[in-house]
Amino acid sequence: RKNNLNAVYLPFAVDKLDDFLNWIRKSKLTFYGFSVTMPYKKEMGKWRKSLSNELDKKFPVYNLFLPEKNEFFNTDVIAFQKAIRFLKIKKNENILILGSGDSAETALFAFKKFPLVYVSSRNENKGRKLSEKFGRNFINQRELNSRKFDVIVNCTPLGMNNEDFLRITNLPLSAKIIDLPYGEEK
Numbered sequence: 001r002k003n004n005l006n007a008v009y010l011p012f013a014v015d016k017l018d019d020f021l022n023w024i025r026k027s028k029l030t031f032y033g034f035s036v037t038m039p040y041k042k043e044m045g046k047w048r049k050s051l052s053n054e055l056d057k058k059f060p061v062y063n064l065f066l067p068e069k070n071e072f073f074n075t076d077v078i079a080f081q082k083a084i085r086f087l088k089i090k091k092n093e094n095i096l097i098l099g100s101g102d103s104a105e106t107a108l109f110a111f112k113k114f115p116l117v118y119v120s121s122r123n124e125n126k127g128r129k130l131s132e133k134f135g136r137n138f139i140n141q142r143e144l145n146s147r148k149f150d151v152i153v154n155c156t157p158l159g160m161n162n163e164d165f166l167r168i169t170n171l172p173l174s175a176k177i178i179d180l181p182y183g184e185e186k
Contacts (some may be wrong), residue, residue: 007032017043024067034065041102044072061102061109076103080110080178087176089151091115096144098169099155100126103180107153108134120144121156144171151176 014020017040024031036044045060062072089095091114097107100121108130111117120139121127131138139147152174158165166173 005032014040031067034067036063036065038101038103041074041106061106074106076106077110080107083178084110087151087178089114089176093150093176094118094148095151095153096120096139096147096149096171096174097153097155100130101155104153104155105130105133107155107178108136111153118147118149141169144169148172149174151178153178153180155180 012020012034024034041061041063044062044065062074064073064075065071066073093114093116095111095114095117097104097111097117097119098121099107100119100123104119104121104127108117108119112134117134117136118139119127119131119134119136120141121130122141124138124140128138149171152171154165154177158168165171165179
């Protein structure tokens with residue numbers, strides 16, 4: 001409405017991102033933009049490189065694609081940066097990022113200037129690799145309940161099906177929580 005566009009927002013279930021994006025390019029329909037969710041955010045970086053022979057060396061993970069302009073964005077980084085400001089997160093606070101996927105990687109990128117960031121995940125191999133990539137310490141999930149964190153960032157799907165994130169993870173309540181999962185209900 002804001003831009004007087006005659007448009008609708010529709011979900012597309014996609015099995016193969018390349019097939020879907022090729023269909024978009026060949027379609028006679030007008031597409032203004034696409035929100036990209038798991039598990040395709042990193043694949044969008046590969047797609048961007050294939051279109052422009054260019055790779056964003058800083059952070060090649062995207063969740064927004066504007067096909068008319070062939071532009072790619074990561075609005076999750078912007079949201080994390082706004083959450084950091086809104087919650088007044090300080091450099092001396094202990095921050096736990098829980099997860100090992102693209103959202104956790106985005107959180108680590110957004111918190112790159114914070115020295116006390118830790119990673120934990122159910123997939124220990126993937127979590128360790130991610131923590132090493134960003135020069136962070138990995139904490140085994142069994143050790144989490146004995147640690148105190150000022151900020152908890154939930155980058156897992158826990159909570160999407162109305163699970164109690166804190167009860168399942170056995171984490172002590174933190175004063176500041178960024179919880180990414182979303183569902184049908186508010």
